[in-house]
Amino acid sequence: MTDQGQESPRTHSLVVMAHPAAASLTRAVTAAIVQALEAVRHTAQIADLAREGFNPIFGPADHAAYAAGGPTPDDVLREQRRIDRADHLILVYPVYWWSMPALLKGWIDRVFVSGWAFDEDAELGIVKKLDQLKVHLVALGGADKATYARRGYRQAMQTQIEHGIFDFCGAPVVTSQLITTNHPDAAALPLEAAQSITRRLS
């Protein structure tokens, strides 16, 4: 929070959460992020993919849009509009099998499509289209950080998600946190995670 008169411009965040349970650390971190954003008078909307029943399967209509220029499905258009309204896209998710949950991966598969996230130009090649979107990643894992380092899982997640998805579309990853839930002070995790983001809003 800056002094009155020197405040940074208000931003809007879409906080996408992919967790099936009503009570979870992922949900607590999501709530803390929204609270912290609102405390500094930025706005935020939660996209609770499980509760909203988002269909993560890249199905025939998605493929027809991709391969044959068919219409973009309405549920995908709605997600793209939510992202279009946001300055920051904040993904909060548990680590499943050293990556993101299928629900979130399917959201990416279906929403971050050619024509919206990037263009494929015969002369220019891939034209990145999401350079205005600032991305924050908050992954929560049950294993300890030494395991992530020893096996290269952290690096693998960064390569796939930060570079393979967001850099491909031109969206800068401003913060990327791996929160390991075996932390000695687990109660402090949601606020710490939220503050890492609110420090980097401008």
Ligand SMILES: Cc1cc2nc3c(=O)[nH]c(=O)nc-3n(C[C@H](O)[C@H](O)[C@H](O)COP(=O)(O)O)c2cc1C
């Ligand atoms: C299907 C499944 C796969 C998981 N895979 C991993 C994994 O690969 N690495 C890891 O650190 N934790 C893994 N976990 C543990 C979750 O990441 C952990 O339970 C979660 O982050 C804790 O937060 P929550 O209370 O929000 O669920 C897995 C959990 C489930 C249910």
